[in-house]
Amino acid sequence: MSFNTALDLSGAYGLTAPSRNITTAITLPGDVHGALLAADLIPDPYFGENEKVVMWVGETEWHVERRFDASAADIDGYLTLTLSEVDCIAIILLNGEVVARTDNSFVRNDIDVTGKVHQGENSLRIEFGVAPDVAKARSDAHPFPIPFTYNYQTNGLKGIHMNFIRKAACHAGWDWGICTMPVGVYGTMSLRKSRLARQDSVEVEQTHGANSVELSIKTRVFAFSHGEVELEHTIDGQTITDKVSVQKGENVFTHNLTIHNPKIWWPSGQGAQPLYELTTNLEGEITTRKIGLRKLEWIIEKDEIDHSFKCRINGRDITMMGANWIPADAIPSRVTPAVIRDLLEERQGRQYEHAPHLGRRSV
Numbered sequence: 001m002s003f004n005t006a007l008d009l010s011g012a013y014g015l016t017a018p019s020r021n022i023t024t025a026i027t028l029p030g031d032v033h034g035a036l037l038a039a040d041l042i043p044d045p046y047f048g049e050n051e052k053v054v055m056w057v058g059e060t061e062w063h064v065e066r067r068f069d070a071s072a073a074d075i076d077g078y079l080t081l082t083l084s085e086v087d088c089i090a091i092i093l094l095n096g097e098v099v100a101r102t103d104n105s106f107v108r109n110d111i112d113v114t115g116k117v118h119q120g121e122n123s124l125r126i127e128f129g130v131a132p133d134v135a136k137a138r139s140d141a142h143p144f145p146i147p148f149t150y151n152y153q154t155n156g157l158k159g160i161h162m163n164f165i166r167k168a169a170c171h172a173g174w175d176w177g178i179c180t181m182p183v184g185v186y187g188t189m190s191l192r193k194s195r196l197a198r199q200d201s202v203e204v205e206q207t208h209g210a211n212s213v214e215l216s217i218k219t220r221v222f223a224f225s226h227g228e229v230e231l232e233h234t235i236d237g238q239t240i241t242d243k244v245s246v247q248k249g250e251n252v253f254t255h256n257l258t259i260h261n262p263k264i265w266w267p268s269g270q271g272a273q274p275l276y277e278l279t280t281n282l283e284g285e286i287t288t289r290k291i292g293l294r295k296l297e298w299i300i301e302k303d304e305i306d307h308s309f310k311c312r313i314n315g316r317d318i319t320m321m322g323a324n325w326i327p328a329d330a331i332p333s334r335v336t337p338a339v340i341r342d343l344l345e346e347r348q349g350r351q352y353e354h355a356p357h358l359g360r361r362s363v
Contacts, residue, residue: 002284003195007074007254007320009081009124013066018058024057027333030129031184032062033086033226034355045330051159051178056183059132070191072119077193084187087332088167089129095122103134104166108187110200110222116190119237128183135161170327171289180330197223197246199282208295208314213262218281221251232281233257264314265292 015026016054028033030331036042045054081094082237085105087349092100092111097120107208129156139146139161148163160172173179191195192198200220205215223246232241233255263274275290299310311320328335328343 003077004283004285005074005193005200006285007068007070007191007193008189009066009191011066013064015059016063016065016224017081018063026064028064028184028189029084029186030097030333031182031331033057033182033331034184035179035332042062043353045178045180051180053098055157055179058179059130061130062128062183063129065123066124067121068191069121070117074191074193075117075119077195078198079112079114079117081109081113082187082188082190082191082192082196083109083111084189085185086126087182087184087186088165089131091127091129091133093123093127095124101104105168106166110198112224114224126185129180131165131167131183131246135164138164139334142307168327171330176251177272177326182332183331184332185342186332188281189310194285195229195283196225196227197251197282199280199285199287199321200250202280202287202289204278204288204289204291206293206295208293212260213259213261213293215256215257215259217257217278217280219253219255221246221253221282223248223251231255231285232279234281235259235276235278259293262293265294267313267318270313306345325345 006137010028013026013028015021015032016023017036022041024035024039024041024167026032033042033045033054034109037044042054043050043055045051058257081092081099083092086092086102090102092096092102092109094116097116099113099116100109111172112314121151139148144162146163148161150158157173160179160181162172170177171179171181198221200222202220203218205216205218207216217234217240219230219231219233221244223229225248226246228245230241230243231253232239236258236259238257238259242252242253242255244251249361251348257277263272263276265273273292273333275292279286279288279289295314297312299312301307301308310317312318327341359360
């Protein structure tokens with residue numbers, strides 16, 4: 001069955017800053033700094049003391065908007081507007097109506113917009129508030145002071161009450177990392193149509209035997225009403241298909257599947273790293289994820305000093321090396337898969353006592 005579909009809402013949007021009379025274009029998923037750089041409206045904040053020169057970007061209210069067309073088939077069902085990560089304080093308007101207010105960049109926004117999308121032209125608008133101002137207002141309203149790090153105060157910057165907003169703390173800078181306070185939307189942006197229910201998440205647990213691995217696949221399904229849906233999982237040439245009854249709201253279903261003579265995954269330098277692709281299909285809504293089959297154990301045993309703390313992978317004790325991964329760029333839109341791969345491959349097998357250059361590169 002293929003009832004569920006999705007209309008992609010990523011792409012070109014208009015970007016405006018009413019208080020500064022700025023109008024330009026932005027590509028979403030993406031961020032305001034990336035758009036302003038592309039339009040040559042700001043210099044690269046990594047150069048010289050440009051960090052201070054572009055500080056106004058994070059202290060300005062920004063609006064993004066686009067129009068999109070929806071067919072009768074696109075809206076014939078229950079509708080979810082999914083914005084994976086809105087960064088951070090924002091009002092979401094669909095056809096001029098407020099459908100959500102966000103203030104947490106760490107949660108996915110699945111907004112029920114059933115009946116709010118028209119056949120033909122529609123508009124999606126996001127009005128971003130000024131996160132530093134919101135953070136300060138919350139701090140000022142708190143009944144007692146809560147200390148925070150005055151990031152870059154020695155550089156003449158005033159610091160931001162990051163402990164009062166749900167946004168990546170590094171966006172306000174850290175020791176040698178620059179402060180940008182980016183504004184944007186990242187990840188999936190789509191209008192999802194469901195006959196009855198949508199996928200929310202899929203979680204896989206592994207139980208390893210001598211020559212097999214049992215997978216426990218836990219699927220969270222959000223149903224708009226009571227009824228029955230068809231759920232299917234496929235991995236390693238095996239398919240599980242099940243008709244399940246759902247109640248309105250969140251539903252959790254667990255299916256078990258055994259992989260015989262599995263190809264085992266090992267950490268880098270310890271062996272091969274084969275991956276299995278798991279495909280989940282909920283009436284046409286298809287998601288895929290890759291998983292490695294490995295047994296992970298933390299071993300704590302009494303020893304002559306006190307106790308051990310070992311990492312055992314697939315029955316083998318492995319020396320684990322510490323690492324400190326910082327953001328590859330202070331402008332999120334410049335952190336692409338190619339950049340991440342370059343950083344990982346460039347430093348594979350090498351150790352750095354100090355690595356301040358990581359994340360300080362313009363791409």
